[in-house]
Amino acid sequence: MARRKERIDRPVKVLSDDIYALASIRNMLYLAAPRVLPSLLLLLLPLLAPSAYFQRVITLAALYALLALSWDFLERSIGAVSLGQSLFFGVGGYLAGVFNVTLGLSPFWALLLSTGVGAVICTVLLFPCLPLRGIYFAMTTLVYPLLLSRIIEATGLLGGTDGLVGIAPFANAWVEQYLVLGVLLGASFSLSRLLSTDFGVTLSAIGDDDQTVRACGINITLYKISAVAIASAVGAFAGAYFSFLYMFVGLSAFSLELSILPIACAVVGGMRTLIGPVIGAFILVPLAEGARDLGTLRIVFYSLLLAGLILFKPEGLLNYLRRKYQQVERWVEV
Amino acid sequence: MAEGNRDFLVLTEVSKSFGGVKALDRLSFTVRQNDVLGIIGLNGSGKTTLVNVITGFIKPDSGTVRFQEKEITRLPAHRISQLGIARTFQTVRPFHRLPAFKNLIIPLCSPRIKKLTGSGKWGDRDAVALDLLEEVGFERDSAIPFKPTASLPHGYLRRLELARCLALKPDLIITDELFSGLSNSEVTSLIPLLEKLQQSGITLIMVEHRLRELFKLASRIIVLDRGRKVAEGEPQKIVADAGVKEIYLGAEF
Amino acid sequence: MVLPLLIYGLINGSILALTALGFSLTYGISRVANFAYGALYVLAGFSAWFFLNRLKLSLFLSLLLSILLIGLIGAALYRIALIRVRGMPTSEIIVTFALGTAALEALRFFGFLGSHYTLPAFYSGALPVFGVPVDYQRLFIVILGAVLFLALWIFTHHTKTGLAMRAIAQDEQAAMMAGIDSDFMATLSVGLGAGLAALAAGILLPLSYIATESGSNILVYAIAVCIVGGLESTTGVLVASLLIGYAQMLSVIYLGPHYQMIVALLAILVTLILRPSGIFGKHKELEERV
Numbered sequence: 001m002a003r004r005k006e007r008i009d010r011p012v013k014v015l016s017d018d019i020y021a022l023a024s025i026r027n028m029l030y031l032a033a034p035r036v037l038p039s040l041l042l043l044l045l046p047l048l049a050p051s052a053y054f055q056r057v058i059t060l061a062a063l064y065a066l067l068a069l070s071w072d073f074l075e076r077s078i079g080a081v082s083l084g085q086s087l088f089f090g091v092g093g094y095l096a097g098v099f100n101v102t103l104g105l106s107p108f109w110a111l112l113l114s115t116g117v118g119a120v121i122c123t124v125l126l127f128p129c130l131p132l133r134g135i136y137f138a139m140t141t142l143v144y145p146l147l148l149s150r151i152i153e154a155t156g157l158l159g160g161t162d163g164l165v166g167i168a169p170f171a172n173a174w175v176e177q178y179l180v181l182g183v184l185l186g187a188s189f190s191l192s193r194l195l196s197t198d199f200g201v202t203l204s205a206i207g208d209d210d211q212t213v214r215a216c217g218i219n220i221t222l223y224k225i226s227a228v229a230i231a232s233a234v235g236a237f238a239g240a241y242f243s244f245l246y247m248f249v250g251l252s253a254f255s256l257e258l259s260i261l262p263i264a265c266a267v268v269g270g271m272r273t274l275i276g277p278v279i280g281a282f283i284l285v286p287l288a289e290g291a292r293d294l295g296t297l298r299i300v301f302y303s304l305l306l307a308g309l310i311l312f313k314p315e316g317l318l319n320y321l322r323r324k325y326q327q328v329e330r331w332v333e334v
Numbered sequence: 335m336a337e338g339n340r341d342f343l344v345l346t347e348v349s350k351s352f353g354g355v356k357a358l359d360r361l362s363f364t365v366r367q368n369d370v371l372g373i374i375g376l377n378g379s380g381k382t383t384l385v386n387v388i389t390g391f392i393k394p395d396s397g398t399v400r401f402q403e404k405e406i407t408r409l410p411a412h413r414i415s416q417l418g419i420a421r422t423f424q425t426v427r428p429f430h431r432l433p434a435f436k437n438l439i440i441p442l443c444s445p446r447i448k449k450l451t452g453s454g455k456w457g458d459r460d461a462v463a464l465d466l467l468e469e470v471g472f473e474r475d476s477a478i479p480f481k482p483t484a485s486l487p488h489g490y491l492r493r494l495e496l497a498r499c500l501a502l503k504p505d506l507i508i509t510d511e512l513f514s515g516l517s518n519s520e521v522t523s524l525i526p527l528l529e530k531l532q533q534s535g536i537t538l539i540m541v542e543h544r545l546r547e548l549f550k551l552a553s554r555i556i557v558l559d560r561g562r563k564v565a566e567g568e569p570q571k572i573v574a575d576a577g578v579k580e581i582y583l584g585a586e587f
Numbered sequence: 588m589v590l591p592l593l594i595y596g597l598i599n600g601s602i603l604a605l606t607a608l609g610f611s612l613t614y615g616i617s618r619v620a621n622f623a624y625g626a627l628y629v630l631a632g633f634s635a636w637f638f639l640n641r642l643k644l645s646l647f648l649s650l651l652l653s654i655l656l657i658g659l660i661g662a663a664l665y666r667i668a669l670i671r672v673r674g675m676p677t678s679e680i681i682v683t684f685a686l687g688t689a690a691l692e693a694l695r696f697f698g699f700l701g702s703h704y705t706l707p708a709f710y711s712g713a714l715p716v717f718g719v720p721v722d723y724q725r726l727f728i729v730i731l732g733a734v735l736f737l738a739l740w741i742f743t744h745h746t747k748t749g750l751a752m753r754a755i756a757q758d759e760q761a762a763m764m765a766g767i768d769s770d771f772m773a774t775l776s777v778g779l780g781a782g783l784a785a786l787a788a789g790i791l792l793p794l795s796y797i798a799t800e801s802g803s804n805i806l807v808y809a810i811a812v813c814i815v816g817g818l819e820s821t822t823g824v825l826v827a828s829l830l831i832g833y834a835q836m837l838s839v840i841y842l843g844p845h846y847q848m849i850v851a852l853l854a855i856l857v858t859l860i861l862r863p864s865g866i867f868g869k870h871k872e873l874e875e876r877v
Contacts, residue, residue: 081677083684128860135620135676136863139810140856146807147852154845198443198459201432205440208429215389215423217415217444217502256803260688263681296692303689307682311671314678 079207088235118236163250270316600832613780623687661781817868
């Protein structure tokens with residue numbers, strides 16, 4: 001008697017589909033719980049953290065989560081794989097330094113402007129590369145952060161190899177911890193929402209097959225520009241935030257690690273889900289920070305993890321959890 | 335049926351080379367409005383390049399393409415779609431990540447539709463999409479339109495392609511090997527749909543390999559060989575043409 | 588002043604050509620962009636050093652063994668890892684990139700840094716070429732570069748395996764129908780590419796020292812040469828190496844040492860923006876951009 005594994009939707013999932021969610025409290029809780037509970041947990045984290053060190057780790061995790069979110073959004077929408085998230089980060093970071101130190105703006109305004117101007121600069125830089133297909137686009141994303149950091153190094157502009165010092169810190173510790181968490185939650189939810197609007201559906205279609213979208217009478221260039229602008233704004237915000245966190249920005253803002261770790265977070269948490277990378281960040285970053293004593297071995301660790309997951313278990317944590325939450329597996333006889 | 339515009343689509347001396355290879359060689363022909371034109375030829379004769387040039391995915395090296403008195407040679411592909419030319423692709427390329435009916439949301443969002451119908455509310459588009467699918471032969475009230483696109487069988491995917499074209503309310507549809515990969519019965523079931531499209535006023539250009547079915551639909555045939563037009567005329571005349579027979583030596587009719 | 592510049596530019600170009608050859612071969616045959624290339628190069632250098640200094644083998648034997656070892660590692664890389672993500676270019680890139688980074692960072696962690704590790708030149712001394720002194724190693728580089736190109740050209744155009752590889756590169760499905768095993772060819776191509784990287788390492792590393800830091804530089808230079816010249820063309824590699832070689836040399840002399848990398852990076856960007864298929868590239872328009 002042969003057996004096979006069968007997966008069917010859980011009764012509660014089917015029952016809470018669409019408007020029927022309102023039929024009972026249980027249904028509503030089933031839908032609300034996965035969205036509300038993690039958000040609450042995230043907001044409680046700084047309060048639960050035993051020391052300032054851990055609070056700093058949470059903030060860092062949130063920043064990497066933003067980078068990972070940005071990476072996943074770019075991949076999920078227009079199908080572009082970015083090997084250079086550090087471009088957005090570094091541009092935002094240096095702009096924050098310039099706005100705050102050279103132009104004397106307060107951290108709040110500098111943060112805002114760095115996000116906006118950073119998005120503009122990155123979009124302009126990547127604009128000529130937008131028509132390129134997969135591997136070619138990936139190569140340009142690899143090249144840009146290297147190029148910018150070498151130019152800074154060679155010309156000594158923007159502090160050269162020493163970087164910019166004397167950047168102001170945040171007004172107080174509460175702002176420092178909660179601003180980024182708030183932005184993270186806001187960005188995660190609004191980007192998810194965006195992808196289910198008509199605009200977002202078209203973006204996904206471009207990621208799927210941009211030629212066909214052209215044949216549907218849509219000017220894909222505008223859509224691609226929007227996607228890059230959004231992704232780079234998120235990344236630039238993270239970079240600028242970092243500058244205020246450490247009151248310093250230097251060549252390390254363009255480092256390779258900032259490009260690899262977001263990808264690892266996305267693969268661990270579940271690619272193309274937007275929320276998965278955020279979860280991945282809150283798993284990997286504390287691990288990485290804990291392993292900081294091991295020096296560059298931590299980069300070895302998550303590079304190997306990244307490669308291993310892509311090769312053997314590309315599903316990702318969120319997809320796995322979602323599957324378990326929504327479906328029941330059982331053996332049936334054939 | 336009223337006589338349509340004689341010069342609905344006009345190609346003049348269109349040429350395109352890739353490296354040293356001439357894909358199109360000074361090709362010229364006209365299409366009358368509401369006609370069904372069939373384009374046939376062996377692999378490598380330039381058929382798909384021709385479709386790409388007309389629809390703006392590739393720019394020709396020389397020559398012009400005029401559509402309804404307007405020159406469209408250098409226009410970008412999405413602009414040409416907006417003018418009313420829709421095309422299918424040789425390898426079916428639906429949007430895998432979306433459920434089947436959502437595939438049609440994209441053309442329904444295009445500027446052409448917004449202009450023709452006034453921008454509808456978000457909910458309306460889903461209903462329009464489902465209606466379109468019914469029009470091309472998806473069974474009404476079944477779960478099929480909601481299934482992920484990747485799970486649909488080939489015949490449905492081809493119909494989805496046609497629905498995608500129809501969503502644009504086109505005046506001209508160019509199909510690139512629509513019948514390829516379909517069984518005989520699937521092809522036969524598509525023919526009434528294509529006849530219905532032609533009767534509703536749409537002009538069809540069909541690039542095809544399946545000659546028997548094409549000859550039932552087309553009123554005129556053009557034969558391409560290595561980028562050049564070697565024969566043109568009604569299907570019976572093409573069948574009898576000795577030159578064409580030579581090119582297709584061995585093909586069964 | 589012109590003659591020394593001409594000669595040093597030629598040398599620099601040859602260095603680049605040797606560096607890029609393996610990467611170009613792998614991509615040209617099986618469309619695999621091996622982003623672990625730089626790591627393989629550096630690993631080759633260290634393994635040769637190991638054979639030479641720890642196992643006390645002769646220079647020739649050390650180099651030969653390192654070429655074989657790295658070639659095998661390359662083949663294993665495909666057979667074990669890449670074969671699983673075949674056909675998904677972005678996964679291929681991420682996997683090779685991640686593995687390469689892991690290898691380089693591991694080397695860095697275990698202390699293989701700085702200028703302690705060197706490989707000896709084949710023959711010390713210099714020779715005046717048109718009045719310009721050129722050391723034998725560099726001379727050897729130019730000659731070997733030319734010889735390798737000739738050998739590769741003959742291999743890909745006139746031997747059965749070589750022609751099979753080109754068939755795969757042109758039309759994989761047709762080649763498979765003709766009985767050519769695509770996976771075997773891919774394994775071979777990645778292994779050969781890695782072996783060539785090791786060969787390049789053996790010849791080029793005596794010029795300075797084995798540096799883990801140069802791992803990513805090597806990858807960038809290889810990519811630069813291949814992109815500018817056209818990812819599927821051996822002639823392209825030759826021409827692009829000379830172009831970039833001269834450009835780098837001039838900018839280093841007149842602007843500064845940092846510009847060596849900047850020139851390579853700019854070359855990549857400019858080519859991708861203006862003509863993605865490179866100078867001799869054969870990609871059809873629709874394949875490379877929208």
